[in-house]
Amino acid sequence: DVVMTQSPLSLPVTPGQPASISCRSSQSLVYNNGNTYLTWFQRRPGQSPRRLIYNVSNRDSGVPDRFSGSGSGTDFQLKISRVETEDVAVYYCMQGTHWPWTFGQGTKVEIK
Amino acid sequence: EVQLVESGGGFVKPGGSLRLSCAVSGLSFSNAWMTWVRQAPGKGLEWVGRIMSKTDGGTVEYGAPVKGRFTISRDDSKNTLYLQMNSLKTEDTGVYYCTTDLLGPWEPFWGQGTLVTVSS
Numbered sequence: 598d599v600v601m602t603q604s605p606l607s608l609p610v611t612p613g614q615p616a617s618i619s620c621r622s623s624q625s626l627v628y629n630n631g632n633t634y635l636t637w638f639q640r641r642p643g644q645s646p647r648r649l650i651y652n653v654s655n656r657d658s659g660v661p662d663r664f665s666g667s668g669s670g671t672d673f674q675l676k677i678s679r680v681e682t683e684d685v686a687v688y689y690c691m692q693g694t695h696w697p698w699t700f701g702q703g704t705k706v707e708i709k
Numbered sequence: 710e711v712q713l714v715e716s717g718g719g720f721v722k723p724g725g726s727l728r729l730s731c732a733v734s735g736l737s738f739s740n741a742w743m744t745w746v747r748q749a750p751g752k753g754l755e756w757v758g759r760i761m762s763k764t765d766g767g768t769v770e771y772g773a774p775v776k777g778r779f780t781i782s783r784d785d786s787k788n789t790l791y792l793q794m795n796s797l798k799t800e801d802t803g804v805y806y807c808t809t810d811l812l813g814p815w816e817p818f819w820g821q822g823t824l825v826t827v828s829s
Contacts, residue, residue, distance in 0.1 A: 598773055634812050638754070645806060645819035646746070646754060657816045689754050693812040697772040703753040 599624050599692050603701035609709045616677040618704045620690035625670050627694070634693035637666055637675045640703075641686040649688075650675065682708055711735035711818045713807050718823030725797050725827070731790040731807030731820055739785040740764065742810040745792050748822075749803035757781075757792070757805070774800070797827045 600623040610616045626633045637650040648657050650666035653673060663678040677684055685708055690701040717729040733741070742765070745757035758771040760781045769781050780793040790807050804822040811817050 636811060640754070645821060647819070648811065648817050651812060651814070655814070659816070687753070691754075691756070691811070696770050698756040698759070698770075698811075699772075700754045700756060 598697060599626075599695045599699050601690055601692055601699050601701035603688075603690060603704050606702060606704055608704055608706045610677075610680045610706060611709045612682055613679050616680050616684075616706060618675045618688055618690075618706075620668075620673045620675070620701050622671045622673075622692055624695060626673075626692050627670065633669065635666075635668070635673050636691045636693065637664075638689045638691065639684075639686045640689065641683075646689070677706075680706070680708075711809075713809070713818055713820035715805060715807055715820040715823035718805065718825045720826045720828065721797055722829055723797060723799055723827055726793070726795045727797065727825060729792040729794070729805055729807075729823055729825070731792075733788045733790065733807075736809070736818070738783075738788040742813070743781075743783065743790045744808045744811050744817075745781060745790075745805060746808060747801075747803045747805045747825075749800070752803070755803075759811075760790070794825070797825075799827050799829075801825060802827045 602621045604619045635653045638646045640646045649660050654666045665676050687703045687705050689703050712734045714732045742761050744759040758781045760769045778796045782791045806822045807820045809818045
């Protein structure tokens with residue numbers, strides 16, 4: 598199975614400051630059609646997960662533009678340009694290129 | 710409004726069985742590719758499996774921990790997704806969510822989750 602490794606696992610941030618989460622896969626996530634099926638999810642306390650980013654860098658509808666995704670191959674990042682208190686959550690990357698799909702361990706973003 | 714409502718969770722002993730249901734409304738269920746995701750207490754999200762629409766072949770894929778024990782199926786006439794769980798283990802304890810396609814360009818919809826507890 599493809600192993601997804603996130604870092605850091607805990608990320609204290611000051612509101613208004615940027616934050617970055619890394620996600621590395623044990624194999625390239627480029628599918629044979631050229632797409633890279635790397636997604637990012639946000640899990641706020643007490644809520645069902647929500648997808649933020651698909652195919653590395655495409656934001657879902659309604660996702661604030663302070664969230665951005667980047668990367669290629671095996672190295673990916675989720676960046677929050679200016680953290681707001683509502684961004685307190687656990688963030689997960691997930692690969693959908695190889696069966697079975699696999700999630701990273703999650704990164705807990707909390708306010709300092 | 711799109712709604713996904715899971716049911717069927719509960720308490721079961723190791724080795725037992727349980728069937729979860731996910732009733733879907735507000736979208737064209739027969740065309741939807743559906744996924745089950747779970748989360749054990751204090752742990753992260755874990756992909757359980759996915760079923761394609763019948764028009765796209767109806768193929769089902771499973772995560773390694775559940776392969777051979779869990780079966781995903783669908784009844785398009787009832788707009789319902791199922792997860793049949795057999796030979797349950799304590800490590801299957803967690804909240805189970807059904808979702809629409811996690812990879813496509815349309816935002817996935819999630820249910821509220823149903824709790825499964827496997828314990829002696």
